[in-house]
Amino acid sequence: MPTITTGDMLFSVGLAMDQMTPDLVRHHTTTAMLTDLMAETAGIFGVRRRRLVKAAMIHDMGTLVGRERVDSTFDHAAVGAAMVSTCAPLADLSNLIRHHHAPHQIDPDAPDAFDIGLLSIADFVADRLRPDVPILLQSRDVLDLLQTSADPADRVRCRAIDCCLEASRSEAFWLSLDLRIATRRLRESLHSEPILDRDGVLSLMHLIGLAIDSKSSFTASHSAGVAVVARALGYLCGLPDNACWRLEAAGYLHDIGKLGVSNDILEKPGRLDDLEVKMIRGHSFMSWAILSEVPDMSDIALWAGLHHERLDGKGYPFQRRGDDIPLEARILTIADRFTALVETRPYRHGLETTEALSMLRTAASDGEIDGDVARELGYYVEDIDRRRELAQAEERWFGRAAREAGNREGMH
């Protein structure tokens, strides 16, 4: 049975977005820490507090979708809310995320009103703190800004501002925002979450895959395709059920390191220069680094980290060869290559399965990938490809629905 919790997973995703997305440097971690400190002052504990911290840890996930349109007609909060509402273990975060920029739209007596206020104030403060200035030199100015922004008619926000002023009286409040201290405290408080069942884990991974894929239209729905192909290949290769669903999870997450590669490189037409190639090649190492932080996911982290290795030792980033590459990682590699070949991208149509298979056979005979796994894929390719297409179509539908939620709600 998995022992993965929602908190563990969200902590790592938030940290990955912060470390790898230039506009979000430390943003989720700082917002989550501020929320946690204010909630403590307000006497909020247990499930309610963890819900707030979890929402804070991913509240700007919607910015990954439609990043080309960061303007007033695109509501990233609505997009983030639509995304999490498709995922059962996270659906209860949706209301907090949806309103994190608009507490004034909330009925002050609604059950979530105060929590939304706290999240929006934490976001406001986190947004104004500069990483290059010592924290105690800027805390006064940020509080002044916060107080001048208070609108007495906005009761929800005013109550949260009062809470922030009270919590931030001590220097320790500000000093605790130090990245090391914040990550330790958040990791601990989020770890005490109920353990997810298998469906819960997969639905969470599917959402993270959607977030990764949404970063670029070039890779839209790629992870969902890799996930179903990897799981099917796992069964065909005789792996036990437990390994097969973990392979599906690895498929959703294998490219999480791409969050750190700029779209200018991912979408560059024509040849990449040396530096750009190195940046792209770094993504599988980063996938390993991010995922190996999550308790009970070291196997998934390893397979994801090895998905660009080659049996002849000429892959990257660990330059492993032959038997040092576990079967699950070989399967993930083939699922990734196959999906990349047959999926349609904005700049080219996907290949026919027969063409893709013959390229994989050549790669196998050149000593790059596992010939036995490629052969298994060949026996059932039409069936597997149908499932892949369905999974990718479904994910594109989710992505479109989330984007549309942003357009619609951004209109007013």
Ligand SMILES: [Fe+2]
């Ligand atoms: Fe936001």
Ligand SMILES: [Fe+2]
């Ligand atoms: Fe990759």
Ligand SMILES: [Fe+2]
């Ligand atoms: Fe990939």
